[in-house]
Amino acid sequence: MAGLNRELQASSLLECIVAAVILLASFMITMETLTRVTLTGDDPAENVSMELTARQCRREYGDGLHLPGKYTREYDWGTVEIVITDYSFGIRQLTVTALPVRGRKSMKYDYLIKVEP
Numbered sequence: 001m002a003g004l005n006r007e008l009q010a011s012s013l014l015e016c017i018v019a020a021v022i023l024l025a026s027f028m029i030t031m032e033t034l035t036r037v038t039l040t041g042d043d044p045a046e047n048v049s050m051e052l053t054a055r056q057c058r059r060e061y062g063d064g065l066h067l068p069g070k071y072t073r074e075y076d077w078g079t080v081e082i083v084i085t086d087y088s089f090g091i092r093q094l095t096v097t098a099l100p101v102r103g104r105k106s107m108k109y110d111y112l113i114k115v116e117p
Contacts, residue, residue: 050078053080058096066084068092
């Protein structure tokens with residue numbers, strides 16, 4: 001037990017404060033850089049083209065002639081997923097989801113379509 005009698009030199013209060021400030025500053029710089037690199041703003045023109053494409057898909061697939069299933073369309077701004085499912089007798093559910101490649105905002109629309117027998 002000879003090693004337990006050895007005294008360790010403690011840090012002064014000033015050294016602890018300086019170390020905490022350096023650690024806090026490096027953490028703030030890291031978080032600021034990370035958020036600027038990862039977050040990108042939405043492009044208004046891209047949002048408008050997504051909205052128009054979703055409306056076009058609703059008109060095209062909402063006619064009741066397409067069979068239930070999953071359809072996918074590729075565009076230069078991203079993809080559109082169209083899912084048609086049977087909802088009730090004579091009614092189908094149409095789900096149009098626009099998924100952008102670069103943006104953060106995705107759009108999802110649900111419609112009920114009357115199907116003539």
